[in-house]
Amino acid sequence: MKYIKRLLIISAAVVVIWYQVSPAAKVFLLRMMEARSFMTKNHIGIWEKCLFNDFEVLRFTRGGKYNFFCYATNYLPKKSTTLVFRQNGFATFVDRHFISMNDSRLYDVYNAKSVDECLHQLLKLNVDYVLTTPYDLPLISKTPVAKLLATPSRSKIIFSADGYDLYLINRRLENVDGSITLSYDSNQMKTHHGMDWSLTSGASPYVAASPLADGKYYIDGTNSEKGLYTGRGHLLMAPSRNFYECKISPLDDYIITVDIAGYGKVCVYAVYYNKNGDLIGSAELIQSIMDSDGKKGTRLFNQFRTPVGSAQMRILFVAKDAWFTLDRVTVSKARTYDTEPMWQGTMSTAPQSPNFSRPPLERVARNKFDEYMGADASEDIQWGKLLENDDHVTLYSGAGDFTDAPSSRMRYKVDAVLSGKGVFKFMTISYPFKENTQKASPQIQSHGYFLFPEDESPVRLTRHFDAPAGLADFRVGFKIIHPRKLGPFIGDMPNEGKVVINSLKIYKNVSSCTEFTGLGTPEWKQVFP
Amino acid sequence: MDLQQLIEFLLATFVLSPLSSYAVFHMLVKPAEQDSARLLSITVPFGPCLISLILFWLMYGFPGNSTSFYIFSTCTALVAPLGYFFVHPQSLTRPFKDILSLILQSKVMLILLIIAFFLFFSLLLITLLTPVYANDPLQYFLEARYLLHEKDSSLYPFTQYVTGFYSQTRHPPFYSMLLTWSMLFIKNPHLTLLGRIIAPFYVLYGSLVFLVFPKEKPRELWVVAALATFGTPLVYALCAVSHIDVFRMTTYLAAACWVYWCATRGNVRHAIATGLAVGLAMRVHTSAILLVPFLGLSFLILSKDSWKNRLLLSFVMIASMLTICGFDYIRNILIYGNLVSGTEEALKIYSINGLNYDEYILISRDMNTLPTLLMNGMFAGLFNIDKFGLEYWFALYAFYKIVVSRKFSDLELVFLFQIALYYLMVVISVVLGMNFTVKNYRYSLMVHPFVAYFSAVGIYEIYKKITDN
Numbered sequence: 001m002k003y004i005k006r007l008l009i010i011s012a013a014v015v016v017i018w019y020q021v022s023p024a025a026k027v028f029l030l031r032m033m034e035a036r037s038f039m040t041k042n043h044i045g046i047w048e049k050c051l052f053n054d055f056e057v058l059r060f061t062r063g064g065k066y067n068f069f070c071y072a073t074n075y076l077p078k079k080s081t082t083l084v085f086r087q088n089g090f091a092t093f094v095d096r097h098f099i100s101m102n103d104s105r106l107y108d109v110y111n112a113k114s115v116d117e118c119l120h121q122l123l124k125l126n127v128d129y130v131l132t133t134p135y136d137l138p139l140i141s142k143t144p145v146a147k148l149l150a151t152p153s154r155s156k157i158i159f160s161a162d163g164y165d166l167y168l169i170n171r172r173l174e175n176v177d178g179s180i181t182l183s184y185d186s187n188q189m190k191t192h193h194g195m196d197w198s199l200t201s202g203a204s205p206y207v208a209a210s211p212l213a214d215g216k217y218y219i220d221g222t223n224s225e226k227g228l229y230t231g232r233g234h235l236l237m238a239p240s241r242n243f244y245e246c247k248i249s250p251l252d253d254y255i256i257t258v259d260i261a262g263y264g265k266v267c268v269y270a271v272y273y274n275k276n277g278d279l280i281g282s283a284e285l286i287q288s289i290m291d292s293d294g295k296k297g298t299r300l301f302n303q304f305r306t307p308v309g310s311a312q313m314r315i316l317f318v319a320k321d322a323w324f325t326l327d328r329v330t331v332s333k334a335r336t337y338d339t340e341p342m343w344q345g346t347m348s349t350a351p352q353s354p355n356f357s358r359p360p361l362e363r364v365a366r367n368k369f370d371e372y373m374g375a376d377a378s379e380d381i382q383w384g385k386l387l388e389n390d391d392h393v394t395l396y397s398g399a400g401d402f403t404d405a406p407s408s409r410m411r412y413k414v415d416a417v418l419s420g421k422g423v424f425k426f427m428t429i430s431y432p433f434k435e436n437t438q439k440a441s442p443q444i445q446s447h448g449y450f451l452f453p454e455d456e457s458p459v460r461l462t463r464h465f466d467a468p469a470g471l472a473d474f475r476v477g478f479k480i481i482h483p484r485k486l487g488p489f490i491g492d493m494p495n496e497g498k499v500v501i502n503s504l505k506i507y508k509n510v511s512s513c514t515e516f517t518g519l520g521t522p523e524w525k526q527v528f529p
Numbered sequence: 530m531d532l533q534q535l536i537e538f539l540l541a542t543f544v545l546s547p548l549s550s551y552a553v554f555h556m557l558v559k560p561a562e563q564d565s566a567r568l569l570s571i572t573v574p575f576g577p578c579l580i581s582l583i584l585f586w587l588m589y590g591f592p593g594n595s596t597s598f599y600i601f602s603t604c605t606a607l608v609a610p611l612g613y614f615f616v617h618p619q620s621l622t623r624p625f626k627d628i629l630s631l632i633l634q635s636k637v638m639l640i641l642l643i644i645a646f647f648l649f650f651s652l653l654l655i656t657l658l659t660p661v662y663a664n665d666p667l668q669y670f671l672e673a674r675y676l677l678h679e680k681d682s683s684l685y686p687f688t689q690y691v692t693g694f695y696s697q698t699r700h701p702p703f704y705s706m707l708l709t710w711s712m713l714f715i716k717n718p719h720l721t722l723l724g725r726i727i728a729p730f731y732v733l734y735g736s737l738v739f740l741v742f743p744k745e746k747p748r749e750l751w752v753v754a755a756l757a758t759f760g761t762p763l764v765y766a767l768c769a770v771s772h773i774d775v776f777r778m779t780t781y782l783a784a785a786c787w788v789y790w791c792a793t794r795g796n797v798r799h800a801i802a803t804g805l806a807v808g809l810a811m812r813v814h815t816s817a818i819l820l821v822p823f824l825g826l827s828f829l830i831l832s833k834d835s836w837k838n839r840l841l842l843s844f845v846m847i848a849s850m851l852t853i854c855g856f857d858y859i860r861n862i863l864i865y866g867n868l869v870s871g872t873e874e875a876l877k878i879y880s881i882n883g884l885n886y887d888e889y890i891l892i893s894r895d896m897n898t899l900p901t902l903l904m905n906g907m908f909a910g911l912f913n914i915d916k917f918g919l920e921y922w923f924a925l926y927a928f929y930k931i932v933v934s935r936k937f938s939d940l941e942l943v944f945l946f947q948i949a950l951y952y953l954m955v956v957i958s959v960v961l962g963m964n965f966t967v968k969n970y971r972y973s974l975m976v977h978p979f980v981a982y983f984s985a986v987g988i989y990e991i992y993k994k995i996t997d998n
Binding site: 015 | 651654655657658659660661662664665667668670671688689691692693694695697719720721722757760761762765766769877878879881882883884886889893914915916918919920988991992995996
């Protein structure tokens with residue numbers, strides 16, 4: 001009896017501890033693991049970790065929306081105003097003006113009778129960008145704002161990642177469509193050498209968190225010496241004439257590659273100016289922790305876009321307790337798509353298009369969709385083959401020739417003309433490169449929701465997306481979101497949905513990290529010893 | 530930021546202000562020497578509240594001054610009451626001796642307190658190493674960032690700030706001012722370190738209330754109640770991300786103890802002190818406005834005085850309370866026409882059909898049908914074990930035992946009233962079709978310390994039953 005009592009007490013204690021303590025212990029362990037991983041990667045101790053900029057830590061440990069916020073800053077001009085549906089993250093991490101969805105000044109926007117009136121009301125508030133998160137569609141789908149975002153002639157997605165979409169609304173589109181011709185004036189740029197660092201503080205979270213000594217080192221593009229740089233400081237490079245003689249558009253991408261050897265943390269920033277030489281913003285292009293032995297050179301690269309209104313830029317190197325040697329820095333225009341689509345298809349007949357009308361199909365279709373997740377990547381896939389067509393998901397697949405280094409990236413553009421009813425989600429399913437005989441685990445990337453106009457007129461969908469590292473193969477899918485899932489939010493939308501794909505074109509980026517167009521290769525010089 | 534700034538902040542916020550708060554309340558109530566420790570326990574949580582209050586008025590009356598002006602003026606105001614201890618030195622030393630003897634009274638107590646300290650230190654470590662990322666804390670830190678930039682508290686709550694920032698939940702300016710205080714030391718609004726570490730200290734303060742204040746039942750049981758309160762998965766997780774809930778829980782608990790004390794002592798000095806404590810607690814969160822009916826009713830029912838005296842003391846309490854938080858609420862009425870600031874203005878947007886705000890909240894939190902509303906809204910504590918642990922079930926068992934035995938102390942009665950009145954309000958509001966009381970499961974954390982106490986009683990009863998048999 002005595003042992004039974006003890007057993008009872010111990011069992012009860014175990015149950016209580018399991019439900020009471022284990023969730024808290026999980027929180028504790030997760031946070032500690034995150035912290036440890038950050039400290040190890042950055043070669044810093046606990047105290048330094050405590051003092052680290054929140055944004056940097058979050059980007060490192062969480063990525064996702066924090067990366068989005070970082071890049072969104074790049075796309076938003078200094079004087080822009082963005083309508084945001086999740087205020088606090090944007091307000092904390094993006095150094096731009098905004099208007100929160102709960103602001104009473106938006107009363108007339110939400111009550112607008114038409115898309116144009118909604119646009120007019122937003123423009124009255126100086127709003128030129130709208131940021132939506134994956135959670136916003138149900139909240140706003142009945143408002144004119146959702147219709148505005150679904151109208152290609154009135155809005156355009158300029159950046160999209162992790163379900164977060166940044167829309168440019170009408171007024172700016174006028175500027176975007178006509179690309180800006182840049183004139184580079186070397187005399188004008190000279191006046192900006194040795195710029196005041198305080199200009200960039202706040203625009204870049206990293207710089208704001210770790211103010212750097214002013215002008216300790218800087219480099220311009222006039223000579224061709226290589227140098228070894230150590231300690232805290234920044235390296236300033238005047239832009240190459242070749243590079244800036246090209247036309248740029250905010251929808252174009254550029255690639256920066258840096259051949260570098262050294263030790264420690266280095267960040268590469270772009271500092272943007274308008275054509276009058278005024279600073280309009282900065283953005284982090286590359287962040288890297290270099291190998292501890294420091295002897296082996298490495299190539300850092302990234303694609304980036306210049307913000308609206310930018311005419312000139314400087315590349316900036318920020319190092320923290322590091323030394324490094326720069327062998328080559330190249331900036332080249334990246335997004336030059338083939339003039340002919342790599343694949344083109346037309347599916348205009350209804351039977352081939354997703355269509356549904358019965359609520360129970362939702363779950364069934366989801367299960368079917370899940371089956372695709374386990375699909376074998378080694379199967380013989382041909383471009384344009386319609387893999388599957390059910391009520392919710394239509395997948396188009398293609399085999400790519402992407403057997404480059406695992407860190408390579410490729411950019412694609414999908415250009416589709418669609419018509420239909422309801423709400424759908426555009427996604428890609430990517431298969432990492434593996435031996436053909438092995439099964440690969442695919443990953444799904446969502447490229448945003450799309451809401452058809454009520455009159456079912458054809459709409460054009462353009463999305464740019466990156467292929468993940470080590471990509472071997474990808475498929476493009478359209479998933480219909482069942483109106484019932486959105487429940488009462490969808491309001492006036494029909495109780496059924498369908499997509500008719502009138503045309504679908506997929507363009508491949510002709511430049512990659514191994515194939516540069518070589519528009520400019522500036523040389524470097526150490527000016528101050 | 531260097532170590533010196535950290536130490537200055539810790540000393541001013543967690544040593545100076547609690548002692549100052551203790552001195553002020555000690556001067557007011559002049560407790561018996563053996564009650565000094567009890568007084569200390571229920572005044573300590575109001576120390577940082579005093580900082581927040583003083584800083585608010587300094588930034589309201591003298592906006593745009595230097596950071597050293599605000600730090601120096603606040604510290605001067607906090608140091609002044611400490612002069613009282615030069616006249617009555619024993620009132621400073623006695624409570625610490627009593628607390629030490631409490632800690633060393635038994636091995637079980639020592640073990641429980643070590644667990645409680647581990648809870649505190651683990652939270653401290655998390656907050657030191659984890660950035661602010663949760664939605665609401667980001668807002669509080671943003672408010673503090675703007676307050677630090679403008680150094681003008683009359684701008685609070687922000688409705689049309691230059692960046693576009695819009696204070697969506699407009700609590701009285703307690704937490705935001707306290708975070709502003711932390712940023713004054715660090716002088717960098719982007720570095721949140723000092724602000725992050727405030728929340729774990731309220732775990733310590735709340736545990737102190739549980740450990741020292743009550744006289745009934747074994748003291749170990751109260752420490753278990755403290756562990757149950759702050760070790761609840763949801764509370765722990767919220768505290769780790771610098772949420773506001775741990776502040777309102779602790780200050781509400783301390784305010785309830787004050788009301789109990791006033792009801793059993795029944796003099797004007799206690800009524801004034803209780804009013805001040807309730808006023809400070811009411812500045813923590815908008816939901817703390819419920820303290821007036823909840824604690825007011827508890828006092829009226831519990832007090833043994835004549836009804837005339839009860840009403841008189843209630844009047845004194847309310848007058849005293851209004852001196853602390855009256856301005857916030859009067860300002861709200863003048864600006865927004867409503868006690869809880871911005872409600873009318875916010876409703877203008879929330880009530881727009883197209884936004885479906887309420888439906889969105891209910892569906893995204895899985896409360897859109899009656900059964901889910903009951904399970905995840907009204908009685909979330911019972912059915913969301915991943916968030917609340919098993920505490921509500923243990924508490925239910927304790928309620929059953931109390932009802933059967935009809936044995937409960939006055940303090941337990943105060944706790945019971947808070948739970949009963951809260952759930953009465955929830956049930957009535959849901960029956961009337963209003964879901965504002967249930968749409969966030971964090972709302973019920975208001976009465977969580979009281980529920981956690983009864984869960985400790987439940988565990989104790991079960992333990993007794995097993996061992997007695």
